[in-house]
Amino acid sequence: MSQSYNRGLIEDFGRWKEFTAGMWAWILHKFTGWVLIGYLFTHIAVLSTATTGATAYTDTIQGLESLLVVRVMEVGLLAVAVFHILNGVRLLFVDLGLGLEQQDKSFYASLVVTGVIVLASVPTFLEGAF
């Protein structure tokens, strides 16, 4: 498993105004990671209604999908997943030493592309919710 190492005061969240793009990317990657693993546990729990029967499964999913709040949260989940994917690809390149000097620009690009994909997906995610 991983080892911790000291990077000094940069992790003091009280100094957030001094954070660089790379620091924000790291914080957002952590935050979206926590949301995704939390969702994975919830997702398997909800889908597990399939083990009690076909009707329970279909009714649970369609019942949840009929709620506007669930649809809106799914858009939030999409935003979290898309950012984590794009920033994850960025991290893979950074770890390979590719584009290290442009890592701040690639973080901004991850944010912009996430915004575009999420906005373009809103109609599909909210279809039939009203």
Added chain:
Amino acid sequence: MAERYSSFQSGSLSWFLQRITAAFLVVVLAFHFFLLHFVNHASEVTFAGTTARMEQWGYMLTMVLFLLTATFHGVNGVYAALLNQGLTGGKKTAVKGLLAIAGLALAGQGTYLALVMAGVM
């Protein structure tokens, strides 16, 4: 030189496995979202439709591998983040054990669920 931030120590086994699973998850997570929100709409998901997909062995195995890699990537990521916040000693051992149990339980339940959905169990 630009600053590099990571919760992992570069070159460690957990760092390597986190990257290998990430490369797989990038593709499969995007596929999963696309298939169940754009090709099929989540609001129209039924047990019959799920079973029809899961009865295809290639799809079912991909989903099980998706579950296992996502569970490892998530739990390993949480552990690395907690270590990074300064977790040490007995608390570190307890958290490691708890995360391992939670991860194994999730993987076990998810695999059982996949077999039910595929009509095997």
